[in-house]
Amino acid sequence: MKLHQTPFEHGLALAWSDGALSRRGAQLLELLQSRLVLSDKQRAGIEEKWLQSLSNIQRRSFGDGDEALSNWLKALSNTDQLENAAKQLGRTALEIGLSKSTWKKAHQFAIGLGLGEPFAKGAWLEESVSPTSDWPEALDPLAIIIGLGMGEISPKPEIKINASKNPVIVINNTEKTAVKLKWLPDLIPDTNECVWSWNGENKPIGSPPSGEFVISLVVLEAWIKRLMLQRIERGDTPLTGWPKNAQLVPSSVILQQSGIELQLEMILDLGSHGLVKPWTRIVCEQGVINTTNPPQGLDKGWKSLHEGMTKMLKSGIDTLPRQLLIAVRSTKIPGKISLTKGWFNYELTDFN
Numbered sequence: 001m002k003l004h005q006t007p008f009e010h011g012l013a014l015a016w017s018d019g020a021l022s023r024r025g026a027q028l029l030e031l032l033q034s035r036l037v038l039s040d041k042q043r044a045g046i047e048e049k050w051l052q053s054l055s056n057i058q059r060r061s062f063g064d065g066d067e068a069l070s071n072w073l074k075a076l077s078n079t080d081q082l083e084n085a086a087k088q089l090g091r092t093a094l095e096i097g098l099s100k101s102t103w104k105k106a107h108q109f110a111i112g113l114g115l116g117e118p119f120a121k122g123a124w125l126e127e128s129v130s131p132t133s134d135w136p137e138a139l140d141p142l143a144i145i146i147g148l149g150m151g152e153i154s155p156k157p158e159i160k161i162n163a164s165k166n167p168v169i170v171i172n173n174t175e176k177t178a179v180k181l182k183w184l185p186d187l188i189p190d191t192n193e194c195v196w197s198w199n200g201e202n203k204p205i206g207s208p209p210s211g212e213f214v215i216s217l218v219v220l221e222a223w224i225k226r227l228m229l230q231r232i233e234r235g236d237t238p239l240t241g242w243p244k245n246a247q248l249v250p251s252s253v254i255l256q257q258s259g260i261e262l263q264l265e266m267i268l269d270l271g272s273h274g275l276v277k278p279w280t281r282i283v284c285e286q287g288v289i290n291t292t293n294p295p296q297g298l299d300k301g302w303k304s305l306h307e308g309m310t311k312m313l314k315s316g317i318d319t320l321p322r323q324l325l326i327a328v329r330s331t332k333i334p335g336k337i338s339l340t341k342g343w344f345n346y347e348l349t350d351f352n
Contacts, residue, residue: 007036007112008046010141013275014069028069035076036112068252068267068277075138076113085136086115087129090122093146106145113142134201137251144247144269168198168216169324170208173348176328183323184222194328205342213321213334213346217255217262220344224264224316225253239312241304246270252277260284260339261292264313278302280309282317287336287347289314321346 011032015025033043076082093106103123110119119142122129135143169178169187171194178189178196186200196219198204204216228238228248238248252267265279283290291314294306321334321344332348339345 006046007109007141008032008038008043009050011069011072012047012050013269014072016274025069028073031073032069035073037114068275072138075136078136078138081136082113082115082138083118084129085139086110086113086118086142087122089135089139089142089146090119090124091129092122093119094123096146102146106142109142109145113138140249140251144249166197166204167195167208168204168219169196170194170211170214171324171328171330171348172212174328174330174332176330179327181324181327183226184219186222187219209340209343209345211345212348213325213332215321215324215344215346217257217342217344220316220320221253221255223320224255224312225250227312227316227319228253239305240308241301241306242308243268243270243301243305249275257339257342262313262339264309266309278305278309280306280313282310282313284337284339284344287338289317289337317344 011029015021015029038046090110093103107116107119110116167190174194176194177191178194180189181187181196186198187196188199189196198216198218200218200222202218202221204218208214208216229250231238232248247269249267249269252265254265256263256265261281261283263279263281265277267275267277269275280294281292283292291310294303298306317337318334325332325334331351333351334346335349336347337344
C-alpha cells in the first residue's frame, strides 16, 4: 500500500478525500503549509507529484475532506504533547524493529512535522521513554508508517480511580459490583457499586442520566473500534464491503450524535486512491434502533461498505450491554433503548 511520504501529502489526501477540493479545503491547505513551514517552491513540488495521482480518485458523495483536514490541523496545534508522543513512537519503532527503508520513511515524515529530533531521540534511547500503544490523532500517519495502525503494542499502566466520581457505565438496582474487564482495559471498576469510570482519551459528555442501565457513547465507540481491530488482527476483513488493501486509521473511528440520530464514521487509507471518510447513521426512537438509507449516488461497492458499517454499529449497540451484564453475572437482559445526550439508556428485563 502506498503511504503518504510527507505531512503535506497527507494533508492533500485529506483535502481531496471525497474526490474534489473545496474552497475551504484550499484555505486549510494554506494554513497547513504555514504550520509545516513550507516555501511555495517546496509546496509546488509536493503538489505536482501528488496531483498526478488524481486520475485514480473518484468522487465519493460521503467523503468529508474539509472536516478531516480541519481536525488534523487542530490536532497538530498541541506541540508539547506531540513532541513527547514522537519520542514514545520512536521508542516503539525500536521495539518493533523497523527495516532501514521503513525507518527512513518514518523519520522523514517526523522531520516534516518538525518532530524529527524527538522521534530519533526516542529511537536511539537518548532519553528514557517507554513504548506506547496510544498517540495523539495528529500522529496517526506516522504510527501507520511504523506499523501501529492495526492494534496495540503495549498495555497502558493501570491507574486507580474512584469510579463513582466520573462514571461512564452505571447499572442500577442490582446487588452486583463492577469487575475489571480485560476486553476494555480503560474501564475502571468501582468495587462497591456496579459502576465503571473511564481512563481513555475521550471524555464522556455530562453526567449519566437516570435509568436502570446507562452507557456513555465513549465506551461504545471504544467497543466498536476494538471489534474491528480484533478482526484485522485475525486476518479477517473488519467490515462487510471493506475495500481491498484499505487500512483503517484507528483514531478516526468516532460516534457523532444529533438528537435521536447516531453516526459512525472513520477514515480509510486506500493507498494510491487517497483517503475516504465513510459513515453510516442509525435512528433510536420508540425503544428500538432503525437504520437509514445510504447516501444517494454511491456505487455498489460503497453501498456494501455502508451496509457493513451499519451492521457493525448495530452489533456494538446490542453486544456491549450484554457483555457487561454477563461480566457481572446478572440475570437481566437489555430491553428497550433510548438515546440521550452522549448516553444510551437501556431498560432491563428478566431473562426467561
